[in-house]
Amino acid sequence: MPVFKSNIPSSEITSESVYLSRRKLMRAGAMALGLAGSAALAACAPAATPKPQTPQKEDVAPTQAPVATAAPASTGSEKRDEFGDAANSFADITSYNNYYEFSTDKESVAAYAKDFKTDGWKVEVGGLVNKPKTYDLDDLRKRFGEEERIYRLRCVEAWSMVIPWQGFPLHKLLAEVEPSAKAKYVRFVSAGDPEQMPGVRSPFYTWPYAEGLRLDEAMHDLTLMATGLYGKALPNQNGAPLRLAVPWKYGFKSIKAVVKIELVEEQPISLWMAAGPGEYGFYSNVNPKKAHPRWSQATERRIGEFSRRRTLMFNGYETQVAGLYTGLDLNVNY
Numbered sequence: 515m516p517v518f519k520s521n522i523p524s525s526e527i528t529s530e531s532v533y534l535s536r537r538k539l540m541r542a543g544a545m546a547l548g549l550a551g552s553a554a555l556a557a558c559a560p561a562a563t564p565k566p567q568t569p570q571k572e573d574v575a576p577t578q579a580p581v582a583t584a585a586p587a588s589t590g591s592e593k594r595d596e597f598g599d600a601a602n603s604f605a606d607i608t609s610y611n612n613y614y615e616f617s618t619d620k621e622s623v624a625a626y627a628k629d630f631k632t633d634g635w636k637v638e639v640g641g642l643v644n645k646p647k648t649y650d651l652d653d654l655r656k657r658f659g660e661e662e663r664i665y666r667l668r669c670v671e672a673w674s675m676v677i678p679w680q681g682f683p684l685h686k687l688l689a690e691v692e693p694s695a696k697a698k699y700v701r702f703v704s705a706g707d708p709e710q711m712p713g714v715r716s717p718f719y720t721w722p723y724a725e726g727l728r729l730d731e732a733m734h735d736l737t738l739m740a741t742g743l744y745g746k747a748l749p750n751q752n753g754a755p756l757r758l759a760v761p762w763k764y765g766f767k768s769i770k771a772v773v774k775i776e777l778v779e780e781q782p783i784s785l786w787m788a789a790g791p792g793e794y795g796f797y798s799n800v801n802p803k804k805a806h807p808r809w810s811q812a813t814e815r816r817i818g819e820f821s822r823r824r825t826l827m828f829n830g831y832e833t834q835v836a837g838l839y840t841g842l843d844l845n846v847n848y
């Protein structure tokens with residue numbers, strides 16, 4: 515087993531399924547890494563209703579009212595987001611990850627992803643566009659540049675971080691390929707190499723990981739294609755070499771290791787929609803008033819803080835994005 519240290523106490527925030535799978539892993543002892551990973555995933559995700567994202571009970575329905583806290587820097591980082599919240603440390607951001615292609619154990623993802631090969635990476639942009647094009651990372655950097663965006667990331671499991679990304683707004687790339695009049699949605703697809711990603715052998719998910727945005731959401735200036743964080747190239751565990759960051763939606767929309775961007779006419783079906791249609795909808799906007807069927811979304815635990823915070827509508831980005839949803843019932847379109 516990889517030995518991987520984290521300063522986040524796992525008793526606090528490890529999900530139930532991860533807790534169970536870790537005990538299984540410990541019992542399994544000598545099993546090969548990849549096999550142990552997929553066996554644990556299979557063992558803890560019942561076929562009918564996969565429950566990989568069940569948070570620990572402690573993370574759900576807090577009994578006391580959340581206390582608003584001035585955000586302490588968990589690390590001495592000077593970086594703050596537009597709301598004045600301190601960025602999480604590089605260590606937090608790179609040691610506590612959701613990336614099911616590698617492991618369902620957040621603290622093991624970094625070790626499993628350590629040797630993931632990203633050289634020669636290409637992203638194919640096509641579908642309903644006038645000028646389809648395949649880009650390598652140099653092309654992307656040269657054409658669209660790199661800027662810093664410090665964003666909140668709110669996981670549907672009710673924890674959150676603040677991450678200083680670098681990248682470029684997706685609208686720059688979309689403008690270049692010219693979506694045709696028929697294009698209504700953008701579909702994103704992750705790498706899904708079973709040789710390198712033991713998790714994709716799990717039969718409980720439809721691999722490769724896929725996500726989608728409405729075209730106007732994809733064109734919104736907040737929607738970022740991230741290529742780095744904290745001034746460094748994107749670490750493997752955070753979705754190297756290229757991932758989406760959509761700060762007003764639950765974290766699972768921010769798909770990692772993107773290999774394909776396709777403009778389509780029909781609303782795409784994401785991996786999570788396929789896994790649990792009653793639990794995960796297409797929009798997945800952060801919404802404290804719309805509970806997940808199995809837990810409240812009213813509050814969250816910011817990694818590095820002790821008390822819970824209230825979750826904000828659209829994760830705090832309401833003034834910037836609410837206009838995208840005028841006239842849409844967000845209780846129905848969750």
Ligand SMILES: Nc1nc2c(c(=O)[nH]1)N[C@H]1C(S)=C(S)[C@@H](COP(=O)(O)O)O[C@H]1N2
Pocket residue numbers: 607610611612613614615667668669670704723751752753764765766767768769770771
């Ligand atoms: N391909 C892929 N992308 C993914 C995931 C995943 O398992 N596979 N997990 C999602 C979830 S649930 C979250 S919360 C974020 C976590 O991003 P981070 O590890 O960089 O914090 O990535 C999202 N993107």
Ligand SMILES: [Mo]
Pocket residue numbers: 612668669670671764765766
């Ligand atoms: Mo998540």
